[in-house]
Amino acid sequence: MNEKTVAFIRLAIPLYAMINALLLSLGYSPIPFAPEKVDAFITGLIGVISVLWAWWKNNNITPEAQGMQKALDDKKAYNKLKDI
Template sequence: MNKEVRNLIIRTLVLVIVWINMILVNKGISPLPIDENGATELISEAMAALATLWAWWKDNDVTKKARAKKEVIATLEHEGEI
């Protein structure tokens, strides 16, 4: 299984889970039995986790493509072209 097929399957499963959750919530069934304070804490923690991941990803060259671009820029700067 190549990477594109694997990513497609993962995205599709996440989408199905989100739709199932939304349908259950609209029918009044709580898939996650938590109270209002628990929901607030969960949302706050999720936002903090997403912000952390975004900042880490944004400030670091994680992918091969990003590292290659960084090398090209460094080379061009060294040669005085930038």
């Protein structure tokens, strides 16, 4: 996970708890989600995001694609050496 995702999760969880506490202190019922439903939603969301990421990411499966990726990596390495 990248730092933005971790930061968002670290913000979302306490924010959810604070909103529930505020609602309770004002006499309203808390957010009507059971912790199990929140867990299931987060797990499902992570699953959907990971599937979309895997679909989007460039996966070089065929020999031709692997060869072209190697050529690209070699060219990038050459350009780095040339710039030094």
